[in-house]
Amino acid sequence: xxxxxxxxxxIKNANxxxxxxxxxxxxxxxxxxxxxxAVLKEIGKRVTVFNVTSPLPKYLDFLxxxxxxxxxxxxxxxxxxxxxxxxFDRIGIEKRPPFLINIDHHISNTNYGDINIINxxxxxxxxIVFEFLKANSLPxxxxxxxxxxxxxxxxxxxxxxxxxxxxxxxxxxxxxKHGANPAYVAKMLFQRDSLSRLRLLAKAYDTIExxxxxxxxxxxxxxxxxxxxxxxRDDTDTIxxxxxxxxxxxIACMLREDEDGIKISLRSKNYAxxxxxxxxxxxxxxxxxxxxTIKEFDxxxIKNxxxxxxxxxxxxxx
Ligand code: 5GP
Ligand code: MN
Numbered sequence: 001x002x003x004x005x006x007x008x009x010x011i012k013n014a015n016x017x018x019x020x021x022x023x024x025x026x027x028x029x030x031x032x033x034x035x036x037x038a039v040l041k042e043i044g045k046r047v048t049v050f051n052v053t054s055p056l057p058k059y060l061d062f063l064x065x066x067x068x069x070x071x072x073x074x075x076x077x078x079x080x081x082x083x084x085x086x087x088f089d090r091i092g093i094e095k096r097p098p099f100l101i102n103i104d105h106h107i108s109n110t111n112y113g114d115i116n117i118i119n120x121x122x123x124x125x126x127x128i129v130f131e132f133l134k135a136n137s138l139p140x141x142x143x144x145x146x147x148x149x150x151x152x153x154x155x156x157x158x159x160x161x162x163x164x165x166x167x168x169x170x171x172x173x174x175x176x177k178h179g180a181n182p183a184y185v186a187k188m189l190f191q192r193d194s195l196s197r198l199r200l201l202a203k204a205y206d207t208i209e210x211x212x213x214x215x216x217x218x219x220x221x222x223x224x225x226x227x228x229x230x231x232x233r234d235d236t237d238t239i240x241x242x243x244x245x246x247x248x249x250x251i252a253c254m255l256r257e258d259e260d261g262i263k264i265s266l267r268s269k270n271y272a273x274x275x276x277x278x279x280x281x282x283x284x285x286x287x288x289x290x291x292x293t294i295k296e297f298d299x300x301x302i303k304n305x306x307x308x309x310x311x312x313x314x315x316x317x318x
Contacts, residue, residue, distance in 0.1 A: 004135035007101050014079035020050045021083045022090040031151025032083040032125040034063045038144035052092030057234040062188040064143035084125040086284050088112040108284045123163035126151030142179030149180035200231035214248040216310045221256040240265040261295040272313040
């Protein structure tokens with residue numbers, strides 16, 4: 001791919017590269033950043049991994065070089081590579097970088113970079129990073145392999161989503177050859193829950209409300225629940241996925257009370273496009289996973305609004 005070569009030329013000529021993923025990063029955002037970091041360091045580049053969010057989610061602290069991620073942008077740098085950011089504002093900076101390479105797999109990507117490497121078919125941004133590294137014969141070391149594998153594992157819901165095809169398993173297999181340890185990564189990601197998180201899940205699941213003949217379900221997380229259980233916002237991460245697991249549910253929606261409003265997380269199972277709903281509320285995402293923050297604190301009001309949108313989205317079933 002021509003763009004992979006063009007991007008690598010820019011990297012070769014850069015003195016100081018900043019890697020930046022979206023605010024409130026997930027496994028793909030940080031895994032793609034740290035995967036790219038490990039390789040660019042190995043070839044002798046000066047690299048800073050930036051993320052505007054601090055503190056970062058603790059469940060990702062096993063990613064190699066996690067503690068190198070900083071929320072301070074260097075005073076001088078000549079190239080930024082954004083990873084997993086559908087729009088420029090998701091990076092969380094004001095000023096445009098001197099040059100920007102935009103690597104992403106969101107269908108809603110706005111092509112805000114100077115070079116845009118967008119593949120909505122990729123299961124994770126880490127998959128595009130992998131293809132980029134291969135196309136330029138770059139050395140994928142153990143640290144890079146671990147981060148990229150973790151990114152793919154999280155963004156495919158542990159290889160469960162429609163995005164998973166033969167290529168995804170080929171890449172996973174190559175990453176294992178390069179040193180990623182699947183059991184280790186799975187344990188780090190999924191077997192380090194805190195008791196607080198489990199107590200929070202119990203409270204949240206208690207609020208599940210089914211609607212639309214069981215095809216949709218809402219779940220709520222209030223600030224009070226977090227305070228009582230001692231859980232953090234990061235602990236809410238998988239709640240909406242579990243609600244989608246209910247057999248007839250096509251669309252699951254979590255409403256979480258944040259400082260600036262109610263954050264909605266939407267998931268669909270087979271056919272509904274939830275990114276359309278998120279975009280309506282100035283958010284974004286993918287067909288099967290999307291989100292937005294609504295500047296309003298009334299759970300019932302938001303649920304009533306969303307019920308109408310969800311009914312519309314459910315009509316897509318043919
Ligand atoms: P989650 O519900 O886990 O926060 O996010 C699911 C997907 O929607 C992710 O791909 C995430 O990047 C995207 N997303 C979540 N919240 C927002 C938002 O406020 N704005 C945009 N543009 N995308 C979001
Ligand atoms: Mn992603």
